[in-house]
Each structure stands twice: as structure tokens, then as C-alpha cells.
Amino acid sequence: xxxxxxxxxxxxxxxxxxxxxxxxxxxxxxxxxxxxxxxxxxxxxxxxxxxxxxxxxxxxxxxxxxxxxxxxxxxxxxxxxxxxxxxxxxxxxxxxxxxxxxxxxxxxxxxxxxxxxxxxxxxxxxxxxxxxxxxxxxxxxxxxxxxxxxxxxxxxxxxxxxxxxxxxxxxxxxxxxxxxxxxxxxxxxxxxxxxxxxxxxxxxxxxxxxxxxxxxxxxxxxxxxxxxxxxxxxxxxxxxxxxxxxxxxxxxxxxxxxxxxxxxxxxxxxxxxxxxxxxxxxxxxxxxxxxxxxxxxxxxxxxxxxxxxxxxxxxxxxxxxxxxxxxxxxxxxxxxxxxxxxxxxxxxxxxxxxxxxxxxxxxxxxxxxxxxxxxxxxxxxxxxxxxxxxxxxxxxxxxxxxxxxxxxxxxxxxxxxxxxxxxxxxxxxxxxxxxxxxxxxxxxxxxxxxxxxxxxxxxxxxxxxxxxxxxxxxxxxxxxxxxxxxxxxxxxxxxxxxxxxxxxxxxxxxx
Numbered sequence: 001x002x003x004x005x006x007x008x009x010x011x012x013x014x015x016x017x018x019x020x021x022x023x024x025x026x027x028x029x030x031x032x033x034x035x036x037x038x039x040x041x042x043x044x045x046x047x048x049x050x051x052x053x054x055x056x057x058x059x060x061x062x063x064x065x066x067x068x069x070x071x072x073x074x075x076x077x078x079x080x081x082x083x084x085x086x087x088x089x090x091x092x093x094x095x096x097x098x099x100x101x102x103x104x105x106x107x108x109x110x111x112x113x114x115x116x117x118x119x120x121x122x123x124x125x126x127x128x129x130x131x132x133x134x135x136x137x138x139x140x141x142x143x144x145x146x147x148x149x150x151x152x153x154x155x156x157x158x159x160x161x162x163x164x165x166x167x168x169x170x171x172x173x174x175x176x177x178x179x180x181x182x183x184x185x186x187x188x189x190x191x192x193x194x195x196x197x198x199x200x201x202x203x204x205x206x207x208x209x210x211x212x213x214x215x216x217x218x219x220x221x222x223x224x225x226x227x228x229x230x231x232x233x234x235x236x237x238x239x240x241x242x243x244x245x246x247x248x249x250x251x252x253x254x255x256x257x258x259x260x261x262x263x264x265x266x267x268x269x270x271x272x273x274x275x276x277x278x279x280x281x282x283x284x285x286x287x288x289x290x291x292x293x294x295x296x297x298x299x300x301x302x303x304x305x306x307x308x309x310x311x312x313x314x315x316x317x318x319x320x321x322x323x324x325x326x327x328x329x330x331x332x333x334x335x336x337x338x339x340x341x342x343x344x345x346x347x348x349x350x351x352x353x354x355x356x357x358x359x360x361x362x363x364x365x366x367x368x369x370x371x372x373x374x375x376x377x378x379x380x381x382x383x384x385x386x387x388x389x390x391x392x393x394x395x396x397x398x399x400x401x402x403x404x405x406x407x408x409x410x411x412x413x414x415x416x417x418x419x420x421x422x423x424x425x426x427x428x429x430x431x432x433x434x435x436x437x438x439x440x441x442x443x444x445x446x447x448x449x450x451x452x453x454x455x456x457x458x459x460x461x462x463x464x465x466x467x468x469x470x471x472x473x474x475x476x477x478x479x480x481x482x483x484x485x486x487x488x489x490x491x492x493x494x495x496x497x498x499x500x501x502x503x504x505x506x507x508x509x510x511x
Contacts, residue, residue, distance in 0.1 A: 017255035018481065020166040020248040025225075029164055029247065032220035034176035036116055036157035038213040039123050040150050041184020044303065045331060046206050047089045049192030056203040060136055061085055084136065086442050091140050093438035095147025096154070097431050103155035104427030108273070111230045112163070113221060115156035120218035123149025124211050131208030142207075147434075149214065154430045158414035159422065163227040164247055167481040171345040171411055175338060178407035182334040184213065189331040228257075232264040233419060259483040263419035273424035281486075282421055284495045288474055289413035290428035296466035297409030298436035300361060301459030302401040304444040305330065305394060326391050333395045337402025349478040350408050351470060357404030358467035364397040365460035372453035405466075409433070415477055416485050 050056050057065035064082050107115045126145030133139045157177050165173035191209060195202030228247065231240035240260065244253045270276045277286050345353060371390060410429075417425035447455045473495075475488040489495040 018167065019250045019252045021250055023247070023249035026164070026247050026249065029225055030161060030173055030176055032217075032224050033112075033116065033157055033160045033164070034180045035213060035217045035220055036119065036153035037177040037180035038184040039119065039153050039210075039217065041181035041186075042188045042210050042213055043092060043146060043150065043184075044181070045185035045188025046192060046210065047092075049189060049196070049327065050203045050206050051085060051088065053192075053196055053203045053206075055200040058200075060139065083442070083446070086445055088136075088139055088143060090438040090441035092143040092147035092150065093434045093441060095144040096151035097147075097434040097438060099148040099151030100155055100427050100430040100434065103152040103430070104423045106152070107156050107159065107230075107426070108233070108423035111226045111234065112156040112160040113224050113226050113230075115152045116160070116221040116224065117218060119149045119152030119156065120214045120221060121149075122146075122152065124214035124218070127208060127210035127214060130210070131204045133207075146210070151430060151434065153217070154410075154433070155423075155426055158410045158429075159426050160227055162411075162414040162482055163229040166248070168479050169346055170415060170482065171350070171478060172342045174411040174414060175342045175345065175407040177410055178402075179335070179338040179342060182331070182338045182402065182406075186328070186331040186335050189328045193325065193328055229260055229263075229419060229422075232257075232260045233267055235268075237261065256481075259481070260419075263483045266418070267420035267422075270420040273421050274428075277421050277424055277428065281499050282418070283498050284473075284489045284492070285417050285421070285425055286428075289416045290425050291432055292466075292469055292473075293409055293413055294429045294433035295436050296462070296469065297405050297433060298440050299459070299462045299466065300401055300405050301365065301440075301456070301462075302398060302406065303437060304440050304459075305398065329391065330395055330398045333398040334402040334406070337399045338407060341403040341407045345407070345411070346478055349476045350412055351474060351476050353404045353408060354470040354474070355467060357400040358463055358470070360400040361397055361404075362460050362463045362467070364393050364400070365456045365463065367393055368397075369453045369456035369460065372456070412474070412477060415480075415482050418486055419483065 054065060054068075057068065061082060061084070064085060103115050103118075106118060122145050126142045126147075126149060129138060129142030129145060133142060158174060161174045161177055162170055188206070192206050195206045198205065225243055225246070226239075228240045228244035231237075231243055241253065241257050244257055244260070245251055248256070276282060277290065341353060368390065371386070371393075413429040414426060444455070447458075451458065475492045475495075477485055477488065480488065486499075489499045
């Protein structure tokens, strides 16, 4: 069967012996760790709104402001085409890309909690510098510091949540990261809607309020317990078992702890985790988790909409207030979608959400492209009814993305790597994700200018490709213990020919 999800947790190793209770301690750890998503989300939401504010443009990009005023209520695909303006957005993601390699080392040797704290500090100082900026280079340097914060946070938080959560509810717990990301986007968009009316320093308030999630994350992270997996990986077995007992709320953790210790022994024998990722036994994780899913998550086109929703709506003829209001609606759809995904992902599975939502997203992108191609060209005012129709279609697209590629783009990679390559693998996930995030951020407005409605057809084609990728290559991982996911590859119709049946599962192998 192509794609095949063909196992349940009960048939795997010691999974049926795992016990847990939901305790206040566990809930606190998950909520605090998930705050890392609010850093990423707040920036995603705030940057597009700020770059559409007149006061911001007058101070830093006067040419764009003059061009915008000239075609205020008209369709103009090239209204915001400026590489320095897009560098303001994308510099953060290039910085996050570079910092993720340092984050991998800190996460593996000092623990997940250490990376969360470093990310919070860097994000705080970046927000301060952005709010106080008097020239474009202060903005860029501030964005770089924000990027370092996101690089560390995105490296550690999904790992923390996946390692802390019991297998049966891992999907829902891990998606707290996506939920706080979506809430960050929504809150940032609402703040932009308010600060757009505060002249001439409203944009400074929008950027400066990024310090709030950073402070919350640092204070919470200071009291955050380390994950049992990380403590065992560092050789602190007694502390690791105590942490596991506390997080699980039961003394009966011997089976799960034995699996952790065995995985840790394998991990310590690996001296070069990045090189180990290239071995045949890790080929599925490399192709699916480290390269395919994080790249495809950005190539859906959704983050282009989130980055530049106000800018894009203005390019299509919406006024400034209407554009921000429309982006508030799309952000609210993301939050709703995250809640839907959290409620059903551990029952319906990862593949069902990927494939069903992928079909919807393909259709919506084609509809947007056809509408833009047939109904108006450049220099025309956008009919009100057509504008409302486009907002509805984009909201439906965001709703589909927000319950599939958005949360699962972080969940699935965080649960498929074995412990010996988990930090390196997550580093690759963040690196690839941020590379394509930066690429999309830097190129979208120029592509919108030159390809016009064709950019949405391009995204539709990419969605078709990524849905086929999931259908054929990803097995179902719901409710499978994180240390036993490797068994899925040995039973998959395609991957079993590469990784073998497990009889020669060695630490060293041929790439």
C-alpha cells in the first residue's frame, strides 16, 4: 500500500507498558515551553503590518510611500517591490538559519531548556533595537538578533514538547507550539490594527511589544524542568528517571526509561551526528523530516500570505485599514485551525490531515489565480464583492494550512528522528525551514510583481507535488512512542528496501 500507515503502538517494542497521568507539573512544562512559538508567531504577524504602515514607510522607504499613494486604491502588483524592504523581513530568517547550528550544539550538550533561554534573551534585545531604530541598519541588526532568538527557540521547543509528551497525546501536545505561533500572529495583527492609528510612532510600539513574549519565555524557561531524554543523553540517569517520574505522574516508568537509556547509549556512541544523518538507516528521516517537510511547509505559499497579508491586500486595491482588518481575519483562521488540529490529529492521524487539506489548498490557489487573471488587471479598482470573495478564499486556504502543513510541519520531524541524531536532525529541520522562509520572504513581492496571478498557480503546482510526497513516503506516526518510530521504516513499502529489516541496525553504516 502506497504510503502505508500500518502499525499501532501496541505492536511495538515496550509501548504497551508505558504509563502516564496528566499532572499540573506536566501542563506547566508544556505551556511554558510552547511560549517559544509566540516569538515566531508575533514576528510573522507584526512584520507585514509594519511594512504597510505609512509612518514606517515615510521614515525608511519614502519612494515606496510615494508610489503607494499614487496608486492607493488600484491594483498594482509591483506597489511594494523593493529588495531592501523585503530584506527587513527576510534578514531575520537568514540569521535564524545560521544560528541553528549553534543551537544544535547547545541543545544537545546543555539541554533543551538552555536553548529556550538563549533564544528568549536574543529576541528581547532584537526587539529593543528595532523599536529604537533611527536608520535601516539598526532595523536589520535588530532583525538579525530576533532571528537568532527564533533559531534557538524553534530548535528546542518542538523537541521539548515531543520528548515531554506521552505517545498517545504527543500530536496534540506538540501542536501547542503551533497554537502559540498562531496566537502570536493574531495578537500581532490586532496590535498593528491599533498602532496604525498612532502617529507617527505606532510602528515602534508594534516592534517593541515583541519584548513581552520574550520576557514571558525567559521567566517561564528559568523554572522549566529539563526533559528526561536530554538528561539521560547527558549521562544524568538518576535525574532523568526522577524527571520522568515527575512528568508522567507515576512510579511505573521502568519500560519507558529502559527505552530512553538504550536510545541514549546509541546516541553517545555517535560522535558525528550530522554525518550519521547521511547513513542508510537514517535516510527516511533525512529525506522526509530534515529536507522534504520543512521545505514544503514554506512552499505552500501560506507564509507569503502571512508575511505580506496587509501589503498583498493593498496591492490588490484594499485601503490600509481594510488590508489590516483582512489580515486579522486570516490570522484568526489560523488559531481556529490549530485548535481543530490539536483536537483530532491523534485520532485521525497525520496523513489524513496532510492529504485532505492539501487537496483543498490546491483548489483554493487555482481559484485565486483564475479570479485575478479574469476579473482585473493593473491600474483598476477592486470591486467590493470580488474583494470579499478573495478574502474568503484566502481564509479557507489558511484554515486548511493551519490544520495540516502548519502544525504537522513541526510535529512530524520532531517525532521521527532517533535520539542519536535528534538534535542534529532538528537543527536541519529549522535550517531548511528558515532558508525557505527567508527565500519566500525575499522573493514573494518581486514574484508577485513579475508573475502576477501566476504566483498562485506556481504554489498550486507545488502543493500537488508535496501531497504526492506525503502519500507515497510518509507512514502514519500517531500514537507511536518516539523511541520506536524507527520500526515504521522497516515495515514501509518503500523505505524497508533502504533501511532493511533491522537485523543489522548498527551505529555505523554506509551512506
